[in-house]
Amino acid sequence: MKKTIILLLLISSQIISAQKYEMGKVTKEELEQTTHPTDTSAVAAILFHKGRSFFEYHQEKGFILITEVETKIKIYKKEGLDWANKEVAIYIGESEKENVEFSKAYTYNIENSKIEKTKLKREGEFDEITNKYWAKKKIVMPNVREGSIIEYKYVLRSPFYSTFPDWYFQNSIPVDYSEYKTQIPEYFYYNAHKTGWIFPNEVKSKQGNKIILTSSERNTSAYINYKTTFNRDEINYIENHVTYILENIPAIKEESYVNNISNYAVKVQHELSQTRFPNSHLKSFSTTWEDVAKNIYDSENFGSELKKSGYFEDEINKLLLNITSKEEQIKAIYQFVKNKVKWDNYNGIYCDKGVKKAYNDRSGNVAEINLMLTAMLRHAGFEANPVLVSTRSNGISIFPSRTGYNYVITAVELDHKIHLLDATSKFSTQNILPLRAINWMGRLIKKDGTSITIDLLSKDMSTENTTIMSKIDEVGNITGKTREQKFRYNAYLYRENNNDLSIEQYQEKLEKKRKGIEIDELSITNKNDIDQPIVETYSFASNRFVDLIGDRMYFSPMLFFEQLENPFKLDKRIYPIEFDFPFKDNYNITITIPDGYIIETLPENLNLVINKEYGAFKFIISNVSNTIQLLCSLEMKTAIIPNQDYETLKLFFKEIVTKQSEKVVLKKI
Numbered sequence: 001m002k003k004t005i006i007l008l009l010l011i012s013s014q015i016i017s018a019q020k021y022e023m024g025k026v027t028k029e030e031l032e033q034t035t036h037p038t039d040t041s042a043v044a045a046i047l048f049h050k051g052r053s054f055f056e057y058h059q060e061k062g063f064i065l066i067t068e069v070e071t072k073i074k075i076y077k078k079e080g081l082d083w084a085n086k087e088v089a090i091y092i093g094e095s096e097k098e099n100v101e102f103s104k105a106y107t108y109n110i111e112n113s114k115i116e117k118t119k120l121k122r123e124g125e126f127d128e129i130t131n132k133y134w135a136k137k138k139i140v141m142p143n144v145r146e147g148s149i150i151e152y153k154y155v156l157r158s159p160f161y162s163t164f165p166d167w168y169f170q171n172s173i174p175v176d177y178s179e180y181k182t183q184i185p186e187y188f189y190y191n192a193h194k195t196g197w198i199f200p201n202e203v204k205s206k207q208g209n210k211i212i213l214t215s216s217e218r219n220t221s222a223y224i225n226y227k228t229t230f231n232r233d234e235i236n237y238i239e240n241h242v243t244y245i246l247e248n249i250p251a252i253k254e255e256s257y258v259n260n261i262s263n264y265a266v267k268v269q270h271e272l273s274q275t276r277f278p279n280s281h282l283k284s285f286s287t288t289w290e291d292v293a294k295n296i297y298d299s300e301n302f303g304s305e306l307k308k309s310g311y312f313e314d315e316i317n318k319l320l321l322n323i324t325s326k327e328e329q330i331k332a333i334y335q336f337v338k339n340k341v342k343w344d345n346y347n348g349i350y351c352d353k354g355v356k357k358a359y360n361d362r363s364g365n366v367a368e369i370n371l372m373l374t375a376m377l378r379h380a381g382f383e384a385n386p387v388l389v390s391t392r393s394n395g396i397s398i399f400p401s402r403t404g405y406n407y408v409i410t411a412v413e414l415d416h417k418i419h420l421l422d423a424t425s426k427f428s429t430q431n432i433l434p435l436r437a438i439n440w441m442g443r444l445i446k447k448d449g450t451s452i453t454i455d456l457l458s459k460d461m462s463t464e465n466t467t468i469m470s471k472i473d474e475v476g477n478i479t480g481k482t483r484e485q486k487f488r489y490n491a492y493l494y495r496e497n498n499n500d501l502s503i504e505q506y507q508e509k510l511e512k513k514r515k516g517i518e519i520d521e522l523s524i525t526n527k528n529d530i531d532q533p534i535v536e537t538y539s540f541a542s543n544r545f546v547d548l549i550g551d552r553m554y555f556s557p558m559l560f561f562e563q564l565e566n567p568f569k570l571d572k573r574i575y576p577i578e579f580d581f582p583f584k585d586n587y588n589i590t591i592t593i594p595d596g597y598i599i600e601t602l603p604e605n606l607n608l609v610i611n612k613e614y615g616a617f618k619f620i621i622s623n624v625s626n627t628i629q630l631l632c633s634l635e636m637k638t639a640i641i642p643n644q645d646y647e648t649l650k651l652f653f654k655e656i657v658t659k660q661s662e663k664v665v666l667k668k669i
Contacts, residue, residue: 021048021177023070026108026149028115034147035076039174039251044080046175047072047149053164053270054183054239057211063185065161070104072151075144083173084144088154093133096159100137105152107143118143120152131346162285163403164190164270167244169200171265175249180268185209186238189274193398196266197574200246211235235278244268256567257577259392259439264575271399289400293388293443293451296405301350303449306371306386309379311356316376329380330412330430331531334421337373343424347406349388366424367408373423374410383413387420387442387454396440409437411444411454418444418454427495429530431458432488434496435580440640457639458581462489466561466585471592472666476546476553478591479539486534489581491526494534499527510538514560517542551668553597557621557630561587562660566653573646584635591628596669599623603662610652611645614638617652619659628664 036042053067073083084107090098105120119142126138141150156165167180178200184190194200213233252265276282287295297303319336323329341358346365351358355372358364364372370386377384388405390397397404410421425434437456444454464487470480486494498506507522521539526532540560547554556562568577593599608617615636622629634656641649 021050021072021179023072023104023151023153024106026072026115026117026151028110030074031108031110031115031147031149033074033076036074036174038248042080042174042251043077044073044075044083044173046171046173046178047074048177048179049169049175050177050179051165051167052181052183055161055185055188059213061159063161063187065158065164067156067158067165068153069156070151070153072149075146075148075150078146080173081144081146084141084148084150085139086141086152086154087128087136087138088156089130090135090137090156091133091158091160092129092135098156098158098160100154100156102137102139102152102154105139105141106150107141108149108151109143109145109147116143132352133348161188162272163401167268168262169244169246169266169268170196170249170252172254172261173251175246175251177245177247178249179243179245181241181243182270183207184240184242186240187275187277188272189276190270191273191399192242193269193271194267195269195398196264198246198249198266200244200266200268203243203245205241207239207241209237209239211237253570255570255573257579258575259578259580260395261575263396269398271401287400289404289443289453290451292400292404293445294449296349296388297445297449297451299350301352301354302367302371302386305351305355305368306375308355309375311359312372312376313379316379320380326382326414330377330382330414330419330421333376333380334373334423334430337369337376337423338426341369341372341423343369347391347394349405349408369423370408370410370421373421377410377412385411385444385446387411387444388451389437389442389456390439391436392439393436394439405443407437409433409442420454420456425496427492427499427530429492431460432492435493438580458489460488460582461635461637462581462583463487464490464583464585466587466589468559468587468589468591470540470559470590472546472553472555472594474594474596475543476548477541477543478545478555478559479541481539482537484534484536486536490583491530491532491534495527495530507538514540516544517560552600553594553666554663556661557589557591557603557628557664558587558632558660559589559591561589563657564661566650566657568646568650568653570646573643576643577641577646577649579636579639579641581639582637584633587630587632589628589630589632591630591664593626593628593666595626597666598669599628599664600667601663601665602628603659603664606655606659608652608655610648614641614645614649615652617656617659632660 036045050070051067053065055063056066057063075081075083088100090100102125107118109116120139124140124142128136128138130136144150169175169178215231249266252261254261272285274282274284319332320329323332340362342363344363344365348365348367351368352365355368358368359372374384374386387409389407389409390405391407394406411418412421419430420433421430422428422433422437428434440456441453442456443451445451465485467483468480470478472478503522507519511517511519517540519538519540523537525535545555545559602621605621606619618633620631
């Protein structure tokens, strides 16, 4: 009897668990829930996320990879309403295309104490062409508001079984339950790569399946009537099943200085390593990055295009006719390509229409532009090679694959040093790449097809120098002049973000950035001379930075450059700190105090170092007669700091914020 009760309880538990993660099972308790049980700040939560990838055999096409996904989401706050919309990317670039279909898409709400169910209609589904290779299927769920629960199912059919969809257990909102099942025929061997700081439970099993093949044969004997005979063959095989389950997964929190948070989320990726079909030899797909680079280089849309030169030789020869300096020759060719061919905003490691047509059309994708640049540099006698890159949005690949790279830049050797170039951006210069292309490591491919890894991160300091001459009047108003110099990446980012703005538009933007000061006489030098620093000067006035209390004045000597908050807020961080590039910000601030006042208190000086390799902060303040002189600098010597040093870095910036918030106190005589 006791055993029977235990068995019934186990069965009951399994039934309840199964019902909890089924489509259409929505309760009033779920709808009435106002906050997530373990994360009260969550704007929404994924109640369950279930997927299954399996294979179907089609006699005409062979194996097709099918992925079914079911998702149920609770909306807690208006900021979470976007979670009621879903989009799925599909590849459409070749004769074989992917296809996706949504179904069972509903929104649930409480209306008059009853559960109201609203179905997604056709007008809520959209097809969007991203580019010639990719499209999106999008849905916008109906009748969504705070408190709603939405659910949907979609099926993705793909002929490209070498690429499984990545399964993310973790997201930017909490996930109560995530399950992913793979059902793989014995003919395919995949390596499963798991990333993140927690790993899902795995349940493995085997199950039989079969393929039915049909054929027909027509009898054409002269002695009998025509007759068609149908044949049916059956092939039995074993499927390897793996189910990954993870529950109560916290949201992965966005924070300052991380390039692509999805690189660090808990996920599983599948790499096709081998195939062995009946009556066929074992075929290996597991490769090294060297193999991947060699295969790309051997492609007619890469290596063959790189070898073409006849279309540009006359113009390049003429361009270099009177230039003898090697450095100036590189600069001239680099600028020539940027002026000649405009980037069409398509990434890719392969040429689309080809370098010659891109040259004549004056427009091309990233591969066409930078392979063209590489070829021109080689023609001029330089050791130049393409470098394969994965953009930040593409993420960091954890195993070798062709999809691991989606971008190409150029490397040229000069004075035994390698310089990196990207001609898709008109503001980039040597070793100043667009931020999209700075993603840790790239792979340089030499003329013989061999390759080496190459560090994409800048080692050179990008400096910004700020000088302020100011004075405070007797009622606390402050006026003065500011001069800012921006070098290397600081100048590049200024041009990328502001070059299309008029002087009036930029002045308005700058006034907001500088905490509401009034700016006049704004001047910007070297805006289009990309080899020179940006120099920005302006006069300013404000009544917001000095507090007048009784017979004393209080103000931060950093004025409108004071850092008000620590950019690092998490208690712990599981991913590295990515600063994009090493930098140094220097401030030289002079403040003349008003007549009738004396300096009562100055902040103390501070010299702070965070690991000799990482950076330093200096704050040196003094007074001479009726002026205050501040020299302040913040230097980060490296672009990447490992997460193990997060606590130290967080404390470092906390002390910076504290120091910059300390007040100068003036006392009326």
